[in-house]
Amino acid sequence: MPGPRKQSFAKPKNAKGTFRRILKYFKPYRGQLVLVLIGLLASVAANIAGTYMLRPIINEYIIPWIGNENPDFTGLIGQLAVMAAVYTIGILGTFMYNRLMINVSTGTLLKLRLEMFTKMQTLPISYFDGRTHGEIMSTYTNDTDVMREMISQGLPSFISSAVRIVGVFTMMIVLNPILTGIAILMLVIMMLITKTIAGRSGRFFKARQDSVGKVNGYIEEMIEGQKVVKVFCHEQAVNSRFDELNETLRRNTAAASTLASIMGPIMNNLSHVTYAIIAASGGLLGVAGIIDIGTLGAFLQYTRSFSMPVAEISQQANNVLSALAGAERIFALLDEKAEEDEGDIVMVNARVNEKGELEECSERTEIWAWKKPTGELIRVRGDVRFEGVTFSYDGKVDVLKNVSLYAKPGQKIAFVGSTGAGKTTITNLINRFYDIQSGRITYDGIPIRQIKKASLRGSLGMVLQDTHLFTGTVRENIRYGRLDATDEEIVSAAKLANAHYFISHLPEGYDTVLTADGANLSQGQRQLIAIARAAVADPPVLILDEATSSIDTRTESLIEKGMDSLMKDRTVFVIAHRLSTVRNSDAIMVLEHGEIIERGNHDELIKQQGKYYQLYMGMFELS
Ligand SMILES: Nc1ncnc2c1ncn2[C@@H]1O[C@H](COP(=O)(O)OP(=O)(O)OP(=O)(O)O)[C@@H](O)[C@H]1O
Ligand SMILES: [Mg+2]
Structure with missing residues (x-):
């Protein structure tokens, strides 16, 4: 049972650099971020000021009432109203910055x-080739999600906590330096504990993300391979493998959350202890007449509100760490080396003017030309040559060894x-899915590296070995070959590929909606549509990879007739398992272990009595 491939998650090695890179995405939101900062400061300031107001309220209003028979409430009500106004400003500020941060985070994620x-x-x-779809998907879903959370919640709460700590401390020092000293001591203890826990849980957060990727990759792979799993009755094995991965995910999540959740209670208890120590010390200072009751009341309130931001910062440290790990994976994808496209020669429509010269034109003429940057035009004929091509997928094993071949136009x-x-590898090289390590491939005398990839691939009609159809109607799938094809052109391409007959018998004809990958069609029908798709593109060169392997003999002979007209005047590379297709080729290349061991037409090869002869005599299937 194939397991998911090894994940290669980057660890957040460069947290600083990654963070800086995230900041770059905030540039368009500079104005909004200024407002965020204002809202944030207003919210923190309101909180601090509101707390400070306790002092005058206690000292000037509440204390004078002690023993007073006719207390005057008007002043107090005024003070309370001011306090309510201050807190309201704080709430509005909080709402504003949260709302704006949603803009920033969703916008950044969109981008x-x-x-x-x-x-x-x-x-x-x-x-x-080297990744499961699940792994790639996980970058789109998980990694972006933790990042969104960090931007919309983590960062603002980080900043507001930091500002709050500074503000609260300032106020505490102003109120009473001695008590502040005690508070600082407690804070240092809290920070040390936080640092230890955050460091550990950071590691588990990474492990958790890693497990999520693995679980996703496995699920995705088993969905794709569902039929194979059933055919070999591997449900049990699949379940137990999943059970293992799922358990690892549970363990890593539990470990990460446990450490994170221990933090809360520890901080809480420590803050209670701090509160008690400060209350006791404050009481002593009060008795000594060093501090008044209003100041002590306000100070104690600050003590309460300073441990909260400290706890929050430590909590957010976890989220920020895992978000940075996610961000690094996102950036790793963005930094992947793109396909190289150094080519500057493009394919254009052309016509032959009265003087017999080639000239570029905008309409489709069935004549194409390679256009060099100098403006020089070379007619596209479909002359493809391999000269001593050696190729390896992994840089170790040569899959093709010193392959030389030529296809003259129309052959x-x-x-x-x-x-x-x-x-298949040879065809993968013609369209530059992969680049060769040594040798030369030319197209109409031009090394294919000099041709722009889009033009190169546009000039090649391909029916790939594994057909892929998209969700959409049959018509849309055929039109994929050439987006500006008319409905008539689509029908005639389908007729050419002999797909018209079965398509017209589908419930909705050309408007039948295909489900993912054409699961509601037979393998042969899918190939017929793929051939029609290549036919509608009407390219100068055709590459058919075992296009006829899933088609019955009668249909095949129908297709061959259609193909013959499709192949007329075009260079065609065909990889076929059936002799009938191979026999009337101009040249047959017999490949063995990446080398061409025989070449020639059917009659010549039969005369040689080599491998081809054996294949021909031995069986009808050539694979
Ligand atoms: N993406 C890839 N990465 C690494 N190796 C590959 C890859 N694709 C093919 N190979 C290897 O290259 C060799 C040639 O494969 P290729 O697909 O060209 O064979 P083929 O002649 O088309 O076979 P078939 O008749 O089965 O389609 C094989 O040994 C295969 O293992
Ligand atoms: Mg193949």
Whole structure:
């Protein structure tokens, strides 16, 4: 049972750099962030001022009432009204900065997701070879979510706590330096404890994110492989493997949360102890006449409100750590090396003017030209050559060894050979899914590296070995080949591929909606649509990778007729398992272990009595 591939999560090695990079995303919100800061300061200031007002209220109003038979409440009511107003300002400030931070966080995330997705489209195929979809998905969902939380909650609460601590301390020093000294001592103890716990739980938070990625990757893989799992009755094994991963996730989450949740009660208790110590010391100072009751009341209130921000900072430290780890994974994706595209030659529509010269034009003419940056036009003919091409996927094992071949314009070249011989690999190199390590591939005499990838791929019609259809109607799927194709062109492409017959028998015909990957069609039908999709693109070069392998013999002969007209005047590379397709090719390349061991047309190869002969004599299937 294949497990998910090893995760390669970056640890937040460079927290500072990552944080700076996040800050860059805040640039467009500079104005709003200034308002956030104002709201934040207003909220903290209101809190501190409100608390301070306890002092005059106690000293000037409440204490004079002691023993007074006719207390005057008017002054007190006025004071309380001011206090209420101050707190209201604080609440408004809090609401304002929270609301604005939602703008900042959702906007930043919007931008990040777009950047990630856009980046993903530029990544080479090899990026996806080494990762499960679940891992990549986890970056989009989990990592962005912790980041959103950090931006909308973590950061503001971090800043407001810091400001509050400074403000509260200032007030405490003003009120009474001796008691403040005691409070500072307690604070240092609290900070030491926090640091120890936060450091440990940070590690578990990373482990938790890692586990989330693994669990997601596994689920995703098992959804895709559901049929295989059932065929081999591996449900039990799959469940127990999932159980393991799930348990690891539980353990890591529990460890991370436990440490985080221990922090709260410890801080709480410590703050009670602090409160008691300060109350007792304050009482003694009061008896000695050093401090009045109003001051002590306000001071004690500050003592209460200073441990809260300290606890909050430590709590947020965890969130910020895991958010930074997530952010690093996001940035790692953004920093992935994009597919190299150094080519500057593009493909344009062209026509031949009265003088017999090639000239560029905007409409489709069925004639194409390569346009060099100098403006020089070279007619696209479909001459593809490999010269001593050696290629390896992993840089270790050579999958293709010194392959040389040429396809003259309009020729039909067939590749045959055992499975794993390197047939698909050759086609992957023509369209530059991968780049070669040595040798040369030219297209109409131009090294393909000099051709812009979009133009190169646009000139190649491909039917890939594993067909992929998108959610949408049959018509939309065929139109994927060329977005400006008319409905008539789509139908004639389908007719060419012999897909028209079965499509018209679908419940909604061309408007039948295909579910993900065409699951409601047969394998052969999917291939027919894929062929129609390539046909509608009407490209100068066609590459068909085992396009006919899932099609019955009768349909195949129908397709062949259609293909013949599709292949006319085009260079075609075809990888086929059936001799009928191979036999009438202009040249057949027999591949074995990444080398071309025989080449020639059918008759020549039969005469040679080599591998092809064996394949031909041995069986009808060439794989
Ligand atoms: N993405 C990849 N990463 C690493 N190795 C790969 C990759 N794709 C193919 N290979 C290896 O390259 C070799 C050639 O594979 P290729 O797909 O070209 O074979 P093929 O001739 O098309 O076989 P088949 O007839 O089964 O389709 C194989 O040994 C395979 O293991
Ligand atoms: Mg293949």
